[in-house]
Amino acid sequence: MSNAFSVDPDPSRAQRFLRSSQNLLRDAEFGELALESSFFLAHQACISAMEALMASVGRAISPGEGSTIVLLRETNGALGPAYNDLFESLSIGRQERNEASYAEPTVSEAAARVMLEDARALVAAVESVISRS
16 A cells, blocks of 8 residues: 655655646647547646646655555645635546446546546645745
């Protein structure tokens, strides 16, 4: 099982992951993509944004089973309770991503739209935190 642990903050790593999340989000918003492509790019933008925040605040997640759940929990904790609804939605999106990856390779238009909205909100929140540090 994956767990979180303290590390030295790494502003350079945080910036690299933040740039990656911004690029992935920009690509996810490209109107010509299939819903699945947009959904997966937006999901990965969220992962990169969360990794950026972890690097910024000096936290890391060990690889392994449950690592995304731990990453979601740690990032929500770092951003605070004002973001609880966003992380509830991201948790649902994680489950939808798993289903689309392993069970049924389709994504609804609504799921893709919600994932894009969540990615925009998360990237903006992480940008705000990192710009203050």
